[in-house]
Amino acid sequence: MTDSIADFLTRIRNAINAKHRVVEIPGSNLKREMTKILYDKGYILNYKFIDDGLQGVIKIALKYDPETKVNAIKAxxxxxxxxxxxxxxxxxxxxxxxxxxxxxxxxxxxxxxxxxxxxxxxxxxxxxxxx
Incomplete structure (x- = not known):
């Protein structure tokens, strides 16, 4: 894989389209910082960094409106x-x-x-x- 940031964004986009609650993404320092920004600005519900001894995994809980089931991230x-x-x-x-x-x-x-x-x-x- 040559573009890990595009993979990060595509995994989030695909999880939103499939109405998943949680998405797991291979970790890196840049992706961790991007995840923190998405959390601080209210686009995701929560996140967790899991250290597995290799590159780690980022678990992201996606944010949906409870009544209309619309995601906070439009694009x-x-x-x-x-x-x-x-x-x-x-x-x-x-x-x-x-x-x-x-x-x-x-x-x-x-x-x-x-x-x-x-x-x-x-x-x-x-x-x-x-x-």
Whole structure:
């Protein structure tokens, strides 16, 4: 597998489409940081990092509305990919759905959201959009 971030996003997208409650994803430090951001912004219900001696596993509990059974994540899209990287300066950091969604960036100061990147005045690689 050459693009582990695309695999991470696709596993979440497929679990949402299949109406699963929990999804297991092979772990990495970048995926752990992305998972923490999704939890902090309210897109997932909970997460757990399991250390199995190798790379580890990330268990993510997906968030659904109890009445309408609609998921909190409407769309999750990969932006920068191995064949075409997308970098941005802090002045051109994209706004997703005019501020209703988030863009996740990998910067020199770690993995941050678009709002945090604008506040810290740092740019980086745009990993994905979530709304």
């Amino acid at each position: 999750i899209k990969r932006v920068s990919r191995p064949g075409l990287r997308k970098y941005t300066g802090y002045r051109e950091v994209p706004r997703v759905l005019n501020g209703l969604g988030i863009a996740i960036l990998s910067t020199s100061q770690g993995v941050v959201t678009d709002k945090e990147a604008r506040a810290k005045r740092i740019g980086g690689e745009v990993l994905c959009y979530v709304y």
